[in-house]
Amino acid sequence: MPFYRKRFDEMGLNPTHIKTLADVTLLPFTEKQDLRNHYPYGLLAVPKDNIVRLHASSGTTGKAVVMGYTARDLENWSEMAARSLAAAGVTRSDIVHVAYGYGLFTGGLGAQGGAEYMGATVVPASGGASKRQAHLIRDFGATVLCCTPTYALHLWEAGMEVGINFRDLPLRIGVFGAEPWSEEMRRDMEDKMDINAMNIYGLSEIMGPGVAMECVGSKCGMHVWEDHFLPEIIDPATGEQMPDGETGELVLTTLTKEGVPLIRYRTRDLTSIDVTPCVCGRTHTRIARLRGRTDDMLIIRGVNVFPQQIESLLMESEGLTPNYQIIVDRANNMDTLEVRVEVSDTLFADEIRKLQLLETRLQKNIKEFLGISTKVRLMEPHSIARSEGKAKRIVDNRALD
Numbered sequence: 001m002p003f004y005r006k007r008f009d010e011m012g013l014n015p016t017h018i019k020t021l022a023d024v025t026l027l028p029f030t031e032k033q034d035l036r037n038h039y040p041y042g043l044l045a046v047p048k049d050n051i052v053r054l055h056a057s058s059g060t061t062g063k064a065v066v067m068g069y070t071a072r073d074l075e076n077w078s079e080m081a082a083r084s085l086a087a088a089g090v091t092r093s094d095i096v097h098v099a100y101g102y103g104l105f106t107g108g109l110g111a112q113g114g115a116e117y118m119g120a121t122v123v124p125a126s127g128g129a130s131k132r133q134a135h136l137i138r139d140f141g142a143t144v145l146c147c148t149p150t151y152a153l154h155l156w157e158a159g160m161e162v163g164i165n166f167r168d169l170p171l172r173i174g175v176f177g178a179e180p181w182s183e184e185m186r187r188d189m190e191d192k193m194d195i196n197a198m199n200i201y202g203l204s205e206i207m208g209p210g211v212a213m214e215c216v217g218s219k220c221g222m223h224v225w226e227d228h229f230l231p232e233i234i235d236p237a238t239g240e241q242m243p244d245g246e247t248g249e250l251v252l253t254t255l256t257k258e259g260v261p262l263i264r265y266r267t268r269d270l271t272s273i274d275v276t277p278c279v280c281g282r283t284h285t286r287i288a289r290l291r292g293r294t295d296d297m298l299i300i301r302g303v304n305v306f307p308q309q310i311e312s313l314l315m316e317s318e319g320l321t322p323n324y325q326i327i328v329d330r331a332n333n334m335d336t337l338e339v340r341v342e343v344s345d346t347l348f349a350d351e352i353r354k355l356q357l358l359e360t361r362l363q364k365n366i367k368e369f370l371g372i373s374t375k376v377r378l379m380e381p382h383s384i385a386r387s388e389g390k391a392k393r394i395v396d397n398r399a400l401d
């Protein structure tokens with residue numbers, strides 16, 4: 001591919017320099033900006049005729065990133081997505097309701113490819129029309145739900161509004177990913193829906209859902225399919241590799257991708273690698289639940305904060321829901337942080353004084369654990385906008401200054 005050839009030439013790097021796996025550190029990183037700079041087809045490593053599908057991610061800022069897949073790429077992806085579903089406990093007897101968005105986003109078609117590959121029955125629902133979806137989940141007897149964790153909660157709410165309680169249905173597994181969520185949120189969802197809520201990871205640039213997946217045996221980190229991807233953790237500031245177990249930025253090299261193979265792609269996702277044996281028996285290394293993205297990190301008066309840390313603290317309190325939003329602003333040159341979180345219907349019916357005490361307690365907890373002062377505002381149930389895909393957790397008004 002001309003892009004890498006040029007880069008290697010500039011660095012004076014040739015194949016004889018790469019002798020062992022450790023030499024991967026001699027290779028340059030690839031960044032999202034590289035993909036943007038070569039929009040749309042500049043990074044294809046095969047003739048365009050061999051590309052059978054395109055996906056794209058718009059991201060929150062900037063130009064879209066376009067990825068091309070060969071027939072073999074799609075075959076591998078389906079196989080890995082099927083493997084991922086199997087790790088979550090899905091079998092060919094399951095009815096898999098896919099409520100990830102279909103289209104250029106990889107979620108819908110990726111989950112569908114995996115479920116079909118293993119021979120399960122797919123309901124390609126996509127996002128939207130949530131009450132109708134709740135009916136479909138009940139009527140078709142879905143046993144597996146694939147969507148973002150926030151959309152799953154929205155579907156659950158929509159179900160409750162029309163008298164359908166997921167707890168009473170055969171639903172048994174959730175395959176949730178595409179956005180950060182916490183262990184506390186998992187517990188909440190498992191409790192509300194009586195399911196195993198499983199974490200799936202992926203990104204458009206590398207493949208889509210199924211780059212890594214938790215196993216139902218341990219629910220302790222996501223197995224990276226290392227026969228297709230080489231994971232590394234680097235210090236995001238220096239680019240140096242970090243030892244196993246330490247948290248840093250995940251870097252992935254594709255080993256089998258044909259359409260757009262990527263070398264040392266900087267995902268911006270923060271996690272750590274765990275090479276200890278897993279109780280499930282799989283030998284693939286695991287990455288920990290993602291801590292956030294380097295570009296999602298808020299720096300509030302010098303303190304680094306990730307939305308998920310706040311989520312974990314909120315979810316420890318009885319009566320709060322996982323519907324929250326963080327509003328960042330600036331007043332008199334000082335960053336301010338407001339955390340809005342919806343309370344449950346029962347808590348909302350409680351005395352005002354109780355709610356005020358809870359606000360104060362949450363503010364104190366956040367101050368104690370994260371070292372930042374916040375204003376916590378308890379909100380009426382259903383007052384924060386729901387999303388059909390990835391939730392928008394941060395509203396940063398500072399840019400408007």
Ligand code: DLL
Nearest residue numbers: 057107177178179180200201202203204208209290
């Ligand atoms: O979100 C692919 C996907 C679809 C993954 C369905 C899982 C399920 P993108 O839209 O390109 O692709 O976004 C990728 O989403 O770099 C992470 O920051 C975030 N992300 C994905 N999975 C998880 C997860 C799809 N399980 C970006 N936990 C990634 C936390 C996740 N963040």
